[in-house]
Amino acid sequence: MNGFFDIPSDLQHSWAGLIGVHLREALLPVAAGLLLALPLALLCNRFRWLYPPVLGVTTVLYAVPSLAFFVVLIDWTGQTELTVMIPLALYSLVVLVPAIADGVRSVPDETLSAATAMGFGTVRRYLQVQLPIAAPAVIAGLRVATASSISLVSVGALIGNQGALGNLMAAAQKYDRPELAANAVLTTAVLAVVCDAALVALRRVLTPWMPRSGRKRTAAPREELLTKGAAR
Amino acid sequence: MIRIDSVTKRYPDGTVAVDRLSLEIPDRSITVLVGPSGCGKTTTLRMINRMVEPTEGRILLDGEDVQRRPVTALRRGMGYVIQNAGLFQHRTIADNIATVPRMLGWGKQRARERAAELMERVGLDASLAKRYPYQLSGGQQQRVGVARALAADPPVLLMDEPFSAVDPVVRKGLQDELLRIQDELGKTIVFVTHDIDEAIKLGTMVAVLREGGRLAQYAPPAELLSDPADAFVEDFLGADRGIRRLSFFASDALELTTDPVVPADAPAERLTAAGAPYLLVTDADGRPLGWRERGSTGGTERLLPYGRPFRPGTDSLRAALDCAVLSPTGWAVAVDADGRVTGVVSQQTIGEAIRSAHTAAGAHSAPARGEDEKVAG
Numbered sequence: 370m371n372g373f374f375d376i377p378s379d380l381q382h383s384w385a386g387l388i389g390v391h392l393r394e395a396l397l398p399v400a401a402g403l404l405l406a407l408p409l410a411l412l413c414n415r416f417r418w419l420y421p422p423v424l425g426v427t428t429v430l431y432a433v434p435s436l437a438f439f440v441v442l443i444d445w446t447g448q449t450e451l452t453v454m455i456p457l458a459l460y461s462l463v464v465l466v467p468a469i470a471d472g473v474r475s476v477p478d479e480t481l482s483a484a485t486a487m488g489f490g491t492v493r494r495y496l497q498v499q500l501p502i503a504a505p506a507v508i509a510g511l512r513v514a515t516a517s518s519i520s521l522v523s524v525g526a527l528i529g530n531q532g533a534l535g536n537l538m539a540a541a542q543k544y545d546r547p548e549l550a551a552n553a554v555l556t557t558a559v560l561a562v563v564c565d566a567a568l569v570a571l572r573r574v575l576t577p578w579m580p581r582s583g584r585k586r587t588a589a590p591r592e593e594l595l596t597k598g599a600a601r
Numbered sequence: 602m603i604r605i606d607s608v609t610k611r612y613p614d615g616t617v618a619v620d621r622l623s624l625e626i627p628d629r630s631i632t633v634l635v636g637p638s639g640c641g642k643t644t645t646l647r648m649i650n651r652m653v654e655p656t657e658g659r660i661l662l663d664g665e666d667v668q669r670r671p672v673t674a675l676r677r678g679m680g681y682v683i684q685n686a687g688l689f690q691h692r693t694i695a696d697n698i699a700t701v702p703r704m705l706g707w708g709k710q711r712a713r714e715r716a717a718e719l720m721e722r723v724g725l726d727a728s729l730a731k732r733y734p735y736q737l738s739g740g741q742q743q744r745v746g747v748a749r750a751l752a753a754d755p756p757v758l759l760m761d762e763p764f765s766a767v768d769p770v771v772r773k774g775l776q777d778e779l780l781r782i783q784d785e786l787g788k789t790i791v792f793v794t795h796d797i798d799e800a801i802k803l804g805t806m807v808a809v810l811r812e813g814g815r816l817a818q819y820a821p822p823a824e825l826l827s828d829p830a831d832a833f834v835e836d837f838l839g840a841d842r843g844i845r846r847l848s849f850f851a852s853d854a855l856e857l858t859t860d861p862v863v864p865a866d867a868p869a870e871r872l873t874a875a876g877a878p879y880l881l882v883t884d885a886d887g888r889p890l891g892w893r894e895r896g897s898t899g900g901t902e903r904l905l906p907y908g909r910p911f912r913p914g915t916d917s918l919r920a921a922l923d924c925a926v927l928s929p930t931g932w933a934v935a936v937d938a939d940g941r942v943t944g945v946v947s948q949q950t951i952g953e954a955i956r957s958a959h960t961a962a963g964a965h966s967a968p969a970r971g972e973d974e975k976v977a978g
């Protein structure tokens with residue numbers, strides 16, 4: 370256990386510093402993915418024919434190994450955090466687009482008719498009725514995307530110390546210090562659990578209107594997404 | 602006034618949902634569209650607020666084509682109530698009700714006060730204001746739906762099978778409440794239902810539609826029951842339309858007799874005298890206790906039950922007949938507002954009253970219908 374938190378100086382960060390970098394590299398892509406997925410999902414619901422091709426594209430993107438992205442991106446963005454975050458943002462779409470699109474689509478017809486009949490326009494209806502009601506599904510998607518992103522950041526170690534906590538693994542090999550690898554795994558796991566708990570708390574705050582049994586119902590799409598995520 | 606002027610709706614897939622429909626919907630009354638499922642009721646209703654655009658024909662609101670009105674303003678001037686209420690599950694009851702006022706730019710405080718006022722009007726407890734829809738029963742949600750539609754005080758209410766999804770007891774309560782609210786507010790209500798009993802109970806005018814969106818008959822409910830236009834309408838009205846029609850005849854012309862009515866503490870010879878085979882025994886206040894067979898004696902515990910009394914003036918001939926049919930003696934008991942016996946009447950007398958009511962209605966119905974035809978044409 371000696372030296373568990375004794376981070377080699379060539380990583381240029383303390384343990385806490387590595388955690389900060391790791392969170393930034395994992396969460397910014399999810400946020401970017403969310404910003405991209407919201408209009409995409411709106412378009413997919415507006416023009417039904419768009420949904421299958423859009424899903425297809427996100428699945429193909431998800432199937433591209435991050436190393437391949439790095440090879441392409443490195444000419445443009447260099448050995449930077451951005452090179453790591455761009456593929457992560459694209460990966461998150463595979464979960465977020467269907468989570469939002471299906472969540473919005475699951476709003477009952479009666480609710481939509483009532484909104485239309487009260488004089489809601491399309492945009493107001495999307496923002497004030499459909500998205501809030503889809504919030505539990507969107508957050509379920511965010512939970513999967515976040516957990517996946519946190520675990521994937523480590524591959525950034527491949528392009529010169531851009532893997533945050535993942536860099537510890539490389540260091541563990543280089544200096545033959547297995548405790549650093551254990552640190553990387555444990556810390557990453559704790560980060561994933563803490564972020565997940567934060568998202569669950571956020572959902573509780575955002576959806577005081579959900580019945581207890583309804584909370585269980587939103588778990589269903591999440592399981593489906595998890596199996597999809599596990600395929601990686 | 603809303604005027605539907607030979608409107609046809611053909612959906613893109615070729616379905617003709619409404620076929621050259623013309624209706625004049627009078628102001629400040631309930632007009633019911635009734636017919637079997639798929640006969641174009643919802644389509645017709647949605648053409649009024651332009652959620653569906655007609656293929657042919659026009660719909661006029663106070664003389665102006667609804668197509669010419671800005672769609673948002675048109676809809677905010679028409680409350681809309683649907684089956685299962687369609688409440689916003691993510692908003693509290695008060696916020697649901699305040700939706701349209703808030704969109705119209707009312708301040709928070711004013712909208713909240715309006716919501717509270719409407720909750721009271723539709724019979725919802727003020728403590729429900731902060732609750733969410735899932736915490737309410739189906740009937741309560743439906744009341745919220747009505748309150749929400751009334752929130753900005755629109756002159757027109759469109760209601761699409763609003764009470765179909767609740768159980769019969771709750772439904773009756775909601776219907777009575779709607780009639781009460783309508784008495785107070787006098788909205789122009791277009792009410793869609795597949796339930797002919799609901800149509801007859803609520804409608805000032807009833808339009809019966811048949812498959813393919815064609816109008817079968819447009820008439821006040823009493824006329825529908827007395828003179829169905831064709832076999833389809835007759836069939837749709839069901840087997841007991843004769844009995845149901847009695848709901849439209851008043852019972853105050855019934856000739857009551859007080860001969861067999863005696864107080865419990867009357868002298869013994871009065872209890873056993875009189876011509877009727879039964880005596881109705883009342884308490885000291887004149888409220889009915891039960892029937893006594895002539896010649897029998899003894900305490901009030903041996904009396905036959907008197908069933909459900911009716912109130913002449915308030916109740917119809919149907920209620921009076923029902924009373925008589927349910928009574929073990931074949932006599933109906935009439936009471937006043939305080940429940941005191943005003944007399945009794947036999948099935949035979951009620952039967953005679955029904956016959957003469959029919960004769961009188963028959964003599965009146967011809968000119969009455971003539972007027973309606975003028976209005977509808």
Ligand SMILES: Nc1ncnc2c1ncn2[C@@H]1O[C@H](COP(=O)(O)OP(=O)(O)O)[C@@H](O)[C@H]1O
Binds near residue numbers: 616639640642643
């Ligand atoms: N959007 C639509 N596209 C095609 N057909 C429709 C549509 N809406 C309703 N219809 C058809 O039009 C007919 C009338 O429907 P509707 O007005 O909903 O009837 P009701 O409310 O009396 O049950 C039905 O045959 C229905 O299938």
Ligand SMILES: [Mg+2]
Binds near residue numbers: 642643644
């Ligand atoms: Mg319908």
